[in-house]
Amino acid sequence: MRAEAETDDLSVAERLCATQLGVSYDKRDRSWTEHGEACLLATGQLYPACAVAMGMRTANISLCGYMELVPNVVGATYFVGVAGTVASCVWGTLRATRAEPNRALKAARFAAGMTPAVTLAGTFVFPRCMWNVHQTCVVWWAWSALFAMIFEWVVDSKFVARRARRGERVVTSDVVLPQLTYIIGFAITLKFYFTNSTDFFRGEILSANSFSWWCLSKHRAGTFAGSSQARTYTWRELFLVDGLYAALMMCVYRFNQYHGCGGVWGTF
Numbered sequence: 001m002r003a004e005a006e007t008d009d010l011s012v013a014e015r016l017c018a019t020q021l022g023v024s025y026d027k028r029d030r031s032w033t034e035h036g037e038a039c040l041l042a043t044g045q046l047y048p049a050c051a052v053a054m055g056m057r058t059a060n061i062s063l064c065g066y067m068e069l070v071p072n073v074v075g076a077t078y079f080v081g082v083a084g085t086v087a088s089c090v091w092g093t094l095r096a097t098r099a100e101p102n103r104a105l106k107a108a109r110f111a112a113g114m115t116p117a118v119t120l121a122g123t124f125v126f127p128r129c130m131w132n133v134h135q136t137c138v139v140w141w142a143w144s145a146l147f148a149m150i151f152e153w154v155v156d157s158k159f160v161a162r163r164a165r166r167g168e169r170v171v172t173s174d175v176v177l178p179q180l181t182y183i184i185g186f187a188i189t190l191k192f193y194f195t196n197s198t199d200f201f202r203g204e205i206l207s208a209n210s211f212s213w214w215c216l217s218k219h220r221a222g223t224f225a226g227s228s229q230a231r232t233y234t235w236r237e238l239f240l241v242d243g244l245y246a247a248l249m250m251c252v253y254r255f256n257q258y259h260g261c262g263g264v265w266g267t268f
Contacts, residue, residue, distance in 0.1 A: 036233035044081030092218035129261035182210035
């Protein structure tokens with residue numbers, strides 16, 4: 001586990017960046033090509049920005065609603081973000097499960113992490129026009145992501161407190177802000193769920209990006225016991241590895257849209 005001593009001499013602002021943006025803060029002196037996490041979050045922002053800027057009219061103002069209409073070159077930007085988030089969620093879940101000595105908690109960590117990963121992938125494999133299965137994935141992802149964040153916070157808080165009583169100063173991922181912003185975004189989507197408005201769209205973007213941020217934060221060195229090294233995540237892992245997953249997901253999505261909904265193949 002990472003010692004807190006490395007942040008003891010920092011100002012409040014620096015400490016905030018070192019903890020809440022730690023995975024990028026640790027690489028602040030490196031080339032931008034090594035900031036795969038920041039590139040993923042930035043790439044994910046291109047999709048909603050382009051979808052709105054293109055002025056497309058959709059029956060449902062949402063990330064999923066626009067996805068059925070946008071050209072593939074625009075949709076690909078979001079699929080890269082989704083694929084990278086799913087892969088990071090799976091990676092972090094396996095690391096946390098491996099590091100957990102308690103068998104019951106090991107199983108709980110695995111279930112808590114894999115459920116949002118699988119259901120998020122399902123959300124962008126089954127288009128919105130396949131309503132029942134798509135919406136099932138959406139609901140399961142939203143609630144399971146919330147549960148996973150709360151579960152991790154409770155379990156890790158007890159772990160840190162137990163170590164503190166023994167005089168050990170340790171931290172886990174240190175991240176708090178993405179959980180808070182996810183809850184805010186989640187609450188917004190619940191409030192405006194039946195309005196089909198840009199308010200819902202904003203809440204959806206906030207919660208989706210917060211979940212990505214939370215998953216990516218686990219790449220930081222010292223997040224998991226017995227794993228002192230950070231995950232190597234550069235533009236290569238993002239665009240070549242996760243990009244391949246994204247291409248496969250988008251192909252399945254368009255196939256389901258065409259054959260399952262009587263739609264048309266997305267244009268380039």
